Amino acid sequence: xxxxxxxxxxxxYASGLGLTLQLxxxxxxxxxxxxxxxxxxxVHPSRWVHGPVWCFTYxxxxxxxxxxxFLVYYGLAQFELVRASFAWPWLQSAWFCACLAFALxxxxxxxxxxxxxxxxxxxxxxxxxxxxxxxxxxVWRRIVLPSALRRALPAYGNEVVLMLHGTALAxxxxxxxxxxxxxxxxxxxxxxxxxxxxxxxxYLAVTLAIVGLQQLLEKRWLAHLRARA
Amino acid sequence: xxxxxxPALLEGTLLTLAVAxxxxxxxxxxxxxxxxxxxxxxxxxxxxxxxxxTAIRGVPDLVLMLLVFYGGQLAVNEVAARLGHTDYIDVDPxxxxxxxxxxxxxxxxxxxxxxxxxxxxxxxxxxGLACGMSGAQVLRRILLPQMLRHALxxxxxxxxxxxxxxxxxxxxxxxxxxxxAGQAAGATREPxxxxxxxxxxYLAITALSExxxxxxxxxxxxxxxxATP
Numbered sequence: 001x002x003x004x005x006x007x008x009x010x011x012x013y014a015s016g017l018g019l020t021l022q023l024x025x026x027x028x029x030x031x032x033x034x035x036x037x038x039x040x041x042x043v044h045p046s047r048w049v050h051g052p053v054w055c056f057t058y059x060x061x062x063x064x065x066x067x068x069x070f071l072v073y074y075g076l077a078q079f080e081l082v083r084a085s086f087a088w089p090w091l092q093s094a095w096f097c098a099c100l101a102f103a104l105x106x107x108x109x110x111x112x113x114x115x116x117x118x119x120x121x122x123x124x125x126x127x128x129x130x131x132x133x134x135x136x137x138x139v140w141r142r143i144v145l146p147s148a149l150r151r152a153l154p155a156y157g158n159e160v161v162l163m164l165h166g167t168a169l170a171x172x173x174x175x176x177x178x179x180x181x182x183x184x185x186x187x188x189x190x191x192x193x194x195x196x197x198x199x200x201x202x203y204l205a206v207t208l209a210i211v212g213l214q215q216l217l218e219k220r221w222l223a224h225l226r227a228r229a
Numbered sequence: 230x231x232x233x234x235x236p237a238l239l240e241g242t243l244l245t246l247a248v249a250x251x252x253x254x255x256x257x258x259x260x261x262x263x264x265x266x267x268x269x270x271x272x273x274x275x276x277x278x279x280x281x282x283t284a285i286r287g288v289p290d291l292v293l294m295l296l297v298f299y300g301g302q303l304a305v306n307e308v309a310a311r312l313g314h315t316d317y318i319d320v321d322p323x324x325x326x327x328x329x330x331x332x333x334x335x336x337x338x339x340x341x342x343x344x345x346x347x348x349x350x351x352x353x354x355x356x357g358l359a360c361g362m363s364g365a366q367v368l369r370r371i372l373l374p375q376m377l378r379h380a381l382x383x384x385x386x387x388x389x390x391x392x393x394x395x396x397x398x399x400x401x402x403x404x405x406x407x408x409x410a411g412q413a414a415g416a417t418r419e420p421x422x423x424x425x426x427x428x429x430x431y432l433a434i435t436a437l438s439e440x441x442x443x444x445x446x447x448x449x450x451x452x453x454x455x456a457t458p
Contacts, residue, residue, distance in 0.1 A: 062435040062436070063393065066400075070407075071428065074414060161286075165290065166289075168291040192295070196292055207288075
């Protein structure tokens, strides 16, 4: 093991980690916000309402993230209409395209996770709320949504970790995220083991931190579902 | 519409499927070994299996693939040089890709198989032993066939995720469907068309797999009792 070049490159890894976390945060925030209304439409009884949402999530969950990233970054440039539009300066930037592709991807998965939790709401909770005289809007806002979002937490924690790993693809479209930093170090010093193991160790640490945070949140918000001794 | 690149894309699809099936085989072997190690009485084997599943699931597959590809290149050539070999040896991206994806999904399958093995009632194991079977016979004739039934839903999900993660093999230069789509996109200046075509092929593989998995589930469920609602 030759560690001197790795220690020298630590600032590069640090800025790479910063970009990775930034991409993750933006994707989760934008994708999560869009997923909430989509999940409500996804559980709507009418086929004309939940059908299109299903098409969106099926297409995004059935294709690789790399395809989606390439479609946004390389694919959209094919159309004259896109190149003439106001969004073109944004769509030329690899950073923006990565954010957009990751947000769309996590939005599809989050929609299904939240919709699943909504469907699994115990009917007694809804009946009790109605019996207390809550209006339909109040039932959604005060009972169904808080209850479902809590129960979605374990599955959502997995999604966050998968998205963290998905952001590694940003390095394929030239961004210097954590993986990009490791590729840069490898091509500068030709130290593949040291370069990629360092990045892997950092990813592992972030993953474990996310899992720890998830368990903490579950302890707090899912306390009512735990088996009582 | 595809400017004559259709056959090339289909050839790439075959390569993508070959990578997926090859990785699945490696993953199944590693997953079974990991699950049995995790459930064994030896503390060392349990710790090894836990370290394997935790470390692999905490690191992006792209990072591991770059590690295996570039690191493998270095290691193979160093070993060859020590053995007196002077020519430079190239690591085949197909081998590196299959090994990495197999190794990664072995960790996921280990968790799947562990849960499924635990779901087989203990009485089945005991009955096998009481009939005079050896431990290996009980495993092969009693536990594995029943375990597969419980494992199938999660196994199916793992397969769908595995197929999609084969797309990243194009990053290390394997001439798979993604790389061919990229070549065609460059030659025709119609990137959207070709990446959309690649996405559609992945979607078709996903949809066909789902049909196949449903048929397999029916077959494996032979002999189980279900209450018809």
